[in-house]
Amino acid sequence: xxxxxxxxxxxxxxxxxxxxxxxxxxxxxxxxxxxxxxxxxxxxxxxxxxxxxxxxxxxxxxxxxxxxxxxxxxxxxxxxxxxxxxxxxxxxxxxxxxxxxxxxxxxxxxxxxxxxxxxxxxxxxxxxxxxxxxxxxxxxxxxxxxxxxxxxxxxxxxxxxxxxxxxxxxxxxxxxxxxxxxxxxxxxxxxxxxxxxxxxxxxxxxxxxxxxxxxxxxxxxxxxxxxxxxxxxxxxxxxxxxxxxxxxxxxxxxxxxxxxxxxxxxxxxxxxxxxxxxxxxxxxxxxxxxxxxxxxxxxxxxxxxxxxxxxxxxxxxxxxxxxxxxxxxxxxxxxxxxxx
Numbered sequence: 028x029x030x031x032x033x034x035x036x037x038x039x040x041x042x043x044x045x046x047x048x049x050x051x052x053x054x055x056x057x058x059x060x061x062x063x064x065x066x067x068x069x070x071x072x073x074x075x076x077x078x079x080x081x082x083x084x085x086x087x088x089x090x091x092x093x094x095x096x097x098x099x100x101x102x103x104x105x106x107x108x109x110x111x112x113x114x115x116x117x118x119x120x121x122x123x124x125x126x127x128x129x130x131x132x133x134x135x136x137x138x139x140x141x142x143x144x145x146x147x148x149x150x151x152x153x154x155x156x157x158x159x160x161x162x163x164x165x166x167x168x169x170x171x172x173x174x175x176x177x178x179x180x181x182x183x184x185x186x187x188x189x190x191x192x193x194x195x196x197x198x199x200x201x202x203x204x205x206x207x208x209x210x211x212x213x214x215x216x217x218x219x220x221x222x223x224x225x226x227x228x229x230x231x232x233x234x235x236x237x238x239x240x241x242x243x244x245x246x247x248x249x250x251x252x253x254x255x256x257x258x259x260x261x262x263x264x265x266x267x268x269x270x271x272x273x274x275x276x277x278x279x280x281x282x283x284x285x286x287x288x289x290x291x292x293x294x295x296x297x298x299x300x301x302x303x304x305x306x307x308x309x310x311x312x313x314x315x316x317x318x319x320x321x322x323x324x325x326x327x328x329x330x331x332x333x334x335x336x337x338x339x340x341x342x343x344x345x346x347x348x349x350x351x352x353x354x355x356x357x358x359x360x361x362x363x364x365x366x367x
Contacts, residue, residue: 050104088123104137107146117146124158135168151180162188172199179208187216220247237262242275250277255292256285267295281306291332300338307342
């Protein structure tokens with residue numbers, strides 16, 4: 028593959044309004060002609076094999092490694108496009124993992140699409156789960172924002188080590204998330220689902236054992252079940268559905284909330300939230316149908332161990348197949364009587 032020398036440009040972050048001093052193409056070197064501060068020229072580096080250049084990761088099981096020697100020496104945008112600045116055609120890639128193990132302050136990455144369309148990052152491994160690792164060793168703005176579609180051909184373990192408040196301080200999915208895989212979140216940091224791209228359809232479910240997940244658009248959490256369960260006495264597993272969002276969880280999905288040694292997982296339902304689910308479980312026990320929320324809400328069932336905020340959760344089980352058949356039969360009988 029031919030390498031390209033890219034002229035530096037400044038790209039503004041849509042999420043937090045910060046400026047980046049670098050941009051690059053996935054299939055070429057960065058603005059300073061090198062992906063790394065060492066080695067034999069432009070290339071990606073695998074720290075597990077002596078930090079030697081390994082070429083461009085793109086394939087099942089391949090891992091994209093980032094550190095302080097990567098192209099984003101001051102943060103930057105990385106394009107899945109045939110031309111820099113997003114010009115040209117879309118460029119799709121497949122990875123087994125995204126590994127940001129040591130970036131310090133100001134080295135966040137936005138993965139972006141071509142201007143003319145939306146590129147796709149597919150996570151796929153030959154066995155086990157794919158991975159996203161954000162383990163910044165200091166400072167803020169060291170995470171990743173996916174401004175591309177993400178397809179989960181395999182489930183993905185997302186580990187965010189540090190906790191900050193900015194959208195580039197964890198993992199932010201801003202386009203569609205699709206596929207048969209699920210997302211398993213660990214670490215005290217943040218994961219966000221937002222943007223205006225439409226409903227996420229990944230079907231493998233969301234599981235959170237530590238840290239916070241923000242659902243900031245309708246259809247954010249896919250079509251599978253959602254599990255928010257503490258994994259230790261000091262974990263912070265939580266889900267927050269932000270103001271005005273009414274359908275972050277699929278209507279027939281189950282929500283499982285779990286505690287550990289008196290440490291309760293929490294779902295925060297912000298103002299204006301009226302979320303419908305198919306079933307609610309506390310530590311594996313099914314709860315009553317009806318409305319649920321904190322003592323600040325107007326819900327029928329109020330509980331401040333599991334809930335926060337003023338919004339409500341509507342537990343409306345999907346009718347069983349047997350129940351539907353009975354309903355159809357009753358309707359048929361009524362119709363026949365009326366026809367007589």
